[in-house]
Amino acid sequence: MNGVPKDSELDWVLVLAPFRxxxxxxxxxxxxxxxxVQGAKVDDDLVEHLALSPGIIVITHEALNPQVVASVAAHLAEQPDWSEVPIIVLLERTAPVARIRIQLQTSWPGSRLLFYTRPIAPLELVNGIQSNLLVRLRQRQVRDSIERERELRLELNHRVKNILASVTSIFQMTRRGATTVEDLASDFTGRLQALSNVHTAVFQAGGEEVSLSAIIDLTVSPYNSDGVSRINVTGSDLVVSRDAGTTIALCLHELITNAIKYGALSHPDGHVELAWTVAKSAGSNFTMNWTEVGGPQVREPTRQGYGTRYVRSALGSLFGTAPEIVFAPAGFRCNVSGPAARISPESADL
Structure with missing residues (x-):
């Protein structure tokens, strides 16, 4: 009967019966x-057993002295809100049950009191204990549910703050590069849509990781409608972190916007080749290439716009190396490479 209680779905019982x-x-x-089952004596041993958090306490009439009542009361006072410890009291047939009930209810308000008179059939007592072990299990399940809800609220609060910070940052950067209200509204709306696409993909994935193919498909699909592919995508799928997916999607949005305004997508016969690879032989090195084909002749701008600055900064931060941005006459190119481990949690298995 002595020893440390075993791990079990159901709880364990502390018995306090000092006589016979x-x-x-x-x-x-x-x-x-x-x-x-664990047994305790009516002394400091009781306090040690109570510290192990029994699921049910079974206590006989003879053990109800002031010291025991006070020790149990102190234990109950430390219980969290979800906990209502079942206490089964075994009384003598001649005991003043009503008076004892009132006294214990006053002393042990945080308990679930049940009274039995002796002699009691073993089956009746076992049934009572088993029923209350199930009650205790339900209490713990409620506790777990409350904890999960609390964690979800904290996570939701964290994510909302992050999203609002991203929106604020996007607006400030868009405002600095806009020359008209119409440009501000159009560019800001597009960037928010790109951000929304990423969060949609992450939500559908159900975690902090997301398919790179899903991210890219959501970003480029509006430009590949009616059976016409203006952006040809090739690359094996890769699971990336939410932050990496967000950065890549926003950078692709900037490249698409630039291609529509000035590059290949501004010409009816123009298109874009978007390809990425993970080279296992190079220490799982990730490479992504954006190449515009069939557009107007490209001229390097006299000043660097917001989109170029953002792509250079964001991809450089993500991969640890600045991307190669080339304003070649035949078509704009943007190439970036870096360790796959910087964007993908699964890269260690590649």
Whole structure:
């Protein structure tokens, strides 16, 4: 009967029965039902057992002295809100049940009190204990549910703050590069849509990681409608972190916007080749190439616009190396490479 309680879906029982062999008898028929039991003495040993957090306390009439009542009361006072410890009190048939009930309810307000008079059939006591072990299990399940809800609220609060910070940053950068209200509204709306696409993909994935193919497909699909592919995509799928997916999607949005205004997508016969690879032989090195074909002749701008600045800064930060941006006459190119581990949690297995 002594020892540390075993791990179990159901809780364990603390028996406080100092006289005769009551504790041994109770333990014997509970153990026959595979119920974990611990016995305690009416001294400091009780405090040590209570510190182990029993699921149910079984206490006989003889153990109800002021010291025991006070120790149990102190234990109950430390219980969290979800916890209502079942306490089964075994009374003598001649005991003043009503008076004892009132006294214990006053002393132990954080308990679930049940009273039995002796002699009691073992089956009746076992049934009562098993029923209350299930009650205790339900209490713990409620606790777990409350904890999960609390964690979800904290995570939601964190994500909303991050999203608002991203929106604020995007607006400020867009405002600095806009020359008219119409440009501000159009560019800001497009960038928000790109951000929204990423969060949609992450939500559908159900976690902090997302398919790179899904991110890119959501970003480029509006430009590949009616059976016409203006942006040809090739690359094996790769799971990337939410932050990496967000950065790549926003950079692709800037490249698409630039191609529509000045590059290949501004010409009816123009298109874009977007390809990425992960080279296993090069220490899982990730490479992504954006190449514009069939557009007007490209001239390097006299000043660097917002989109170029953002792509250079964002991809450089993500991969640890600045991308190669080339304003070649035949078509604009943007190439970036870096360790796959910087964007993908699965790269270690590649």
């Amino acid at each position: 062999k009551d504790a041994d008898y109770i333990a014997a028929f509970l153990q026959e039902q595979k119920i974990e």
